[in-house]
Amino acid sequence: xxxxxxDAEPSQxxxxxxxxxxxxxxxxxxxxxxxxxxxxxxxxREIVDPLPETRVPGAPALVDRVVNHRGRIVPVADLxxxxxxxxxxxxxxxxxxxxxxxxDDETLLLALRADRVHEVVTLAEASSExxxxxxxxxxxxxxxxxxxxxxxxxxxxxxxxxxARALGxxxxxx
Numbered sequence: 001x002x003x004x005x006x007d008a009e010p011s012q013x014x015x016x017x018x019x020x021x022x023x024x025x026x027x028x029x030x031x032x033x034x035x036x037x038x039x040x041x042x043x044x045r046e047i048v049d050p051l052p053e054t055r056v057p058g059a060p061a062l063v064d065r066v067v068n069h070r071g072r073i074v075p076v077a078d079l080x081x082x083x084x085x086x087x088x089x090x091x092x093x094x095x096x097x098x099x100x101x102x103x104d105d106e107t108l109l110l111a112l113r114a115d116r117v118h119e120v121v122t123l124a125e126a127s128s129e130x131x132x133x134x135x136x137x138x139x140x141x142x143x144x145x146x147x148x149x150x151x152x153x154x155x156x157x158x159x160x161x162x163x164a165r166a167l168g169x170x171x172x173x174x
Contacts, residue, residue, distance in 0.1 A: 017144060017156065023125035029154060030097060030114035033085035038147070038154040041120045043099040045109065050090045062166040067111055069098060076111045082162045083138045091115060101159065110163075123147045123154065 018040070019025050027038035028047075053065040053076055061081040066073050076096065080087055096111040124147075131143040144156040 017125075019125045025123045025125070026120055027123055027154070027156070028097065028120050029118040029149070030095075030112075031116040031118070032114055033080050033083065033088070035083075035085075036118075036149075036152050036154050037079070037114075038121075038123070038149075038156055039097070039099065039112070039159070043101065044097060045100050046098040047117050048096050048098060048111075050094050050096060051111075060166040062162065063110075067096070069096075069109070069111065072109060074098065074109045074111050076113060077163070077166075078113045079157060079162065080113070082142055082157075082166070088115070093117075099159075101163070121149065123149060128156075 017025060026041040028041050028044050029036060029038045031037070048069070051067040051069060053067055055065055056063075056075075059065075062079075063075045063077050065076045065078075067076055068074075078087070079085075090113075093116040095114050095117045097114050097117060098109055098111050101108050101110055127149070128145040128147040131138075131140050131146055133140065136143065139161075141161045142158050144158045147154045147156060
C-alpha cells in the first residue's frame, strides 16, 4: 500500500499513486452518479450488497451513516456528497465497496457506495493526466488523476483529501 499524508490543504502532490515499475496500476472500476470511478484494487477488502444503514446524528454528509458488516460497525461514505452529485437511493445493481485505509495510524474499514461495480482493470500511467483547471465541476484536490480507459474516462478520487475535509483535517493514508 502507498502511504499518503494529508496536509491542511490537500494537493495533487499529496496523493502519490503507486504505479508499478511498468507504469501500471490495478484498480476496481465502479459507477457513481453517471461517472466512472476507480480505486486501487489493493485497498478493496470486499464488495457486498447494500446493508441496512443507521444514520449518525451530527456526522458530515459524506459519512453520515454506518452499517453492521460482519460484526463491525463500518462508516458508509457516499462520494456523491464530495462531488456535489444528487443523492440517489440504492438501485438493483448498487453495491458497497469495503476498503481498508489508515487514519491517524489506525486501520479503518470504510464502505463506499457504488451504483454499479465493474471489474478490476489495469490502467496505464501513460493514459493518465491531471484534472484540467477548467471544465471539471469538482474540487481538483478531490481528483488524483483522470485516466483514459477505452471510450471512458476513469476518475481516481483522492480519498485522503475527501476524508480529511469531512473529518476535520485528520491524516489519512491509503
